[in-house]
Amino acid sequence: MSSTVRATLTKVCEFLLTTLLVSFFTFAAFSIIPGDPARIMLGTEASEEQVEQLRVELGLNEPLAERYVKWLDNAFRGDFGTSLSFNTSVGDLISSRLPVTLGMSLIALIIVLLVSFPMAAICSKRPGKPLDKALSCAGHILFAIPPFALSMMLILFSANVLGIFTAGRYTAPSVNFGSYLSSLLLPSFCIALPKIAMTFKFLRASMIEYSQGDFVRTAKSHGLTDLRIMMKHIIPNSMVSSVTVISLVLSDIMGGSLIVEQVFNLPGLGRLLLTSIARRDFPLLSGIVFYLALITVILYFLADLISALIDPRIRDRRNV
Amino acid sequence: MKYKGNILEVNNLTLSLLDKNGVPVTILNDLTFHLRSGEILGLIGDSGSGKTMTALAISGLLNDFAHIDSGEILFEEEDLVKKAPRERRRLLGEKIGVIFQDPSSALDPLQTVESNLQEVLSIRNCSKEESRERILRMLATVGFEDPEDIAKRYPHRLSGGQRQRVLIAGAALMNPTLLIADEPTSSLDTVTSMSIMHLLHEMSHEMGISILFISHNLSAVRNFCDRVMVMKEGTIIDSDTSWDIMGQPKSAFTADLLMKSRLDPKTLGISRGKTNPDGPVVLEATRLTSSYRYKDVRRNKTNAVIKNINFKIHEGELVGLIGSSGCGKTTLVKTILGLLKPSSGEVSHEGRIAAVFQDPVSSLNPAHTVRWHLREALKASGRVISKEEQTAYFISILEDVGLTGKHLYRFPHQMSGGQRQKAAIAMCLVQEPSFIIADEPFSALDASSQASIIKLLSDINKERGTTMLIVSHNLQVIRAMCSNVLVMDKGSIVEAGFTDDVLENPSAEATKALIEAGEYGG
Numbered sequence: 020m021s022s023t024v025r026a027t028l029t030k031v032c033e034f035l036l037t038t039l040l041v042s043f044f045t046f047a048a049f050s051i052i053p054g055d056p057a058r059i060m061l062g063t064e065a066s067e068e069q070v071e072q073l074r075v076e077l078g079l080n081e082p083l084a085e086r087y088v089k090w091l092d093n094a095f096r097g098d099f100g101t102s103l104s105f106n107t108s109v110g111d112l113i114s115s116r117l118p119v120t121l122g123m124s125l126i127a128l129i130i131v132l133l134v135s136f137p138m139a140a141i142c143s144k145r146p147g148k149p150l151d152k153a154l155s156c157a158g159h160i161l162f163a164i165p166p167f168a169l170s171m172m173l174i175l176f177s178a179n180v181l182g183i184f185t186a187g188r189y190t191a192p193s194v195n196f197g198s199y200l201s202s203l204l205l206p207s208f209c210i211a212l213p214k215i216a217m218t219f220k221f222l223r224a225s226m227i228e229y230s231q232g233d234f235v236r237t238a239k240s241h242g243l244t245d246l247r248i249m250m251k252h253i254i255p256n257s258m259v260s261s262v263t264v265i266s267l268v269l270s271d272i273m274g275g276s277l278i279v280e281q282v283f284n285l286p287g288l289g290r291l292l293l294t295s296i297a298r299r300d301f302p303l304l305s306g307i308v309f310y311l312a313l314i315t316v317i318l319y320f321l322a323d324l325i326s327a328l329i330d331p332r333i334r335d336r337r338n339v
Numbered sequence: 340m341k342y343k344g345n346i347l348e349v350n351n352l353t354l355s356l357l358d359k360n361g362v363p364v365t366i367l368n369d370l371t372f373h374l375r376s377g378e379i380l381g382l383i384g385d386s387g388s389g390k391t392m393t394a395l396a397i398s399g400l401l402n403d404f405a406h407i408d409s410g411e412i413l414f415e416e417e418d419l420v421k422k423a424p425r426e427r428r429r430l431l432g433e434k435i436g437v438i439f440q441d442p443s444s445a446l447d448p449l450q451t452v453e454s455n456l457q458e459v460l461s462i463r464n465c466s467k468e469e470s471r472e473r474i475l476r477m478l479a480t481v482g483f484e485d486p487e488d489i490a491k492r493y494p495h496r497l498s499g500g501q502r503q504r505v506l507i508a509g510a511a512l513m514n515p516t517l518l519i520a521d522e523p524t525s526s527l528d529t530v531t532s533m534s535i536m537h538l539l540h541e542m543s544h545e546m547g548i549s550i551l552f553i554s555h556n557l558s559a560v561r562n563f564c565d566r567v568m569v570m571k572e573g574t575i576i577d578s579d580t581s582w583d584i585m586g587q588p589k590s591a592f593t594a595d596l597l598m599k600s601r602l603d604p605k606t607l608g609i610s611r612g613k614t615n616p617d618g619p620v621v622l623e624a625t626r627l628t629s630s631y632r633y634k635d636v637r638r639n640k641t642n643a644v645i646k647n648i649n650f651k652i653h654e655g656e657l658v659g660l661i662g663s664s665g666c667g668k669t670t671l672v673k674t675i676l677g678l679l680k681p682s683s684g685e686v687s688h689e690g691r692i693a694a695v696f697q698d699p700v701s702s703l704n705p706a707h708t709v710r711w712h713l714r715e716a717l718k719a720s721g722r723v724i725s726k727e728e729q730t731a732y733f734i735s736i737l738e739d740v741g742l743t744g745k746h747l748y749r750f751p752h753q754m755s756g757g758q759r760q761k762a763a764i765a766m767c768l769v770q771e772p773s774f775i776i777a778d779e780p781f782s783a784l785d786a787s788s789q790a791s792i793i794k795l796l797s798d799i800n801k802e803r804g805t806t807m808l809i810v811s812h813n814l815q816v817i818r819a820m821c822s823n824v825l826v827m828d829k830g831s832i833v834e835a836g837f838t839d840d841v842l843e844n845p846s847a848e849a850t851k852a853l854i855e856a857g858e859y860g861g
Contacts, residue, residue: 233445234447241509255766256449331495
């Protein structure tokens, strides 16, 4: 068996193991927290019999391990149970809300990358010069504004002044993909802005470091123009160190969508999560938390794969 | 058509560099020299004399802190100082090639050798097939036996010497009229550096390339350069044909530099360590094998870097370990120190081992003072010294290594290379080791610092009786200070014994090659 295949398989096994652990901890967390879910759901007015009946219905009387295996078995088939407050399958609920959050996160990521890479490249060219200072300062300000404040300012500005956006209007991608995208654009922008600042700061530092590096000097001595050196050497090298940061940013973006969905009144996972907490809807809550955790694990897995793809040294190290 | 006459004329060049507070400091002072077409001109001087700044000024690679105040640099009779940055960059790709001192990070780690070299040809509108063919031919020219394999490799899978060859191939691919070589061999071992110099010499003659060869080692350029200039504090103080300058240096400074670079044991005041074949064994390696596994697209192989190593070192001995680069010296050191797990065999040692490494810049933590480093070393050794006595103790150790109490509160960046290496040695002494391993402890330093570190290590061996293993590619040093010698080649110890026996009557081919290279360059 070739060592590349073996290394990839190891990585996949690690990924599966992490997912399993995540699922267990999600499940255990909701079982261990104090309070009887059945009692909380039914309220203090309900009689003991009613609570007991619900406990049986939810399978709360069985031992934790048994319940976990059952839950896992169901989850494996995509069945996370039935939401108590919506009375529909948790899986259906999540999959109807996922396009909003995922779409928004992806658009936000694209905006982050499209803006921060050129910005960092420009600043790293002449660090400490007025343009660098101005852009860095703008980055700090963006970083400091809380997303909800930014969202509200943007809504007011775009709806009232520009008149191009109606807050709270959402079209499903299956209905009209164009208006789906346009309804997500502004919220994505709100999530992206603070993250641009973060990614930019990191990229700028690593690009400055690389642009003073020895291999850049070699490339200059080979007569390459600054633009080609940037594209061929500096950007790919700073990609290696930024892949991890970008995956962190992306999982942060997913988390950040919670508030923005609320402000923009979008039917995403974040809002569903808030609802499930408010209504003590445990099957739904554990389903969403598991999904979010799974997405994060997938992101880190992808980040690892991508950095190995870019950097031959990581590929070699992995096989040692 | 190559240019006739003076290919390069530097006239009254004055250059200043902004220091930390933004105050300009003059680095090059009224520098004037010329380079004839097809000539190899050596530029020699201690570190900080302005050699590298000269190279950077000519090549147009100065950073933002440097400023040319006055003077002109005429390349083929055109003043480079007056040219626009874009034009200068184009000139770099077409007519002026540069190779630098440290090849370790001079290639883009994310790209194969071929891709790294391809950029030279890409600005010349070469077709893919043509450029591939030219790259392979050039790799063969610079001495690679299997160019196809090298072209596919990534830089981290090449040794220092191989990387420098690739960089030379890059410079030669553009077929320049002028090649600026800034200490191209000083981070390489003697055998490799000799072959690199041979290569440059050949290229100069066959392709008619003029070379400005910068080095801090006078004797190394003796057989290589047509003319030599000695530089001190930004001006040329001595200039002659290389033979005359070596034979009868005109200035006292040149004579001193020459003496230091020869590392003569008498002038250094060192004598050879004592052999102790009947004493207790301090370090013993038995059938030691260490290997790296790495991925290869075609063959999935494990590479044994050191194979079946056996040796004993007795108490108080000063043992030299020599061998060309890539022979496994550093792997052996790492295995002895326990940084690498041997794949088979074992190392046993008595007492504590301490280590000094080649590069004092990266082996000290830039965020902490010397005092912190000494305390860490003390903690690691498990010795306990009360807080009150620590300072006095540390100062006494620093004085032992030739530093003073004021260095206790210095950060690594506030000291010179030699001082940093002394601090690293002080860290060893604090641990009261029975055994010190020094892996190329001089090679990153300039001639004067080298001399002081050699003397220091030799004194520690004599006065404290500390057993030592010194890895070096400098045969003169080993000859002068070591009692015993181990010679490594291709991962095995090919010869071992008393210094005289090994170096006067070498039996292994590898030893003979090292001795020959030492006589040529040194």
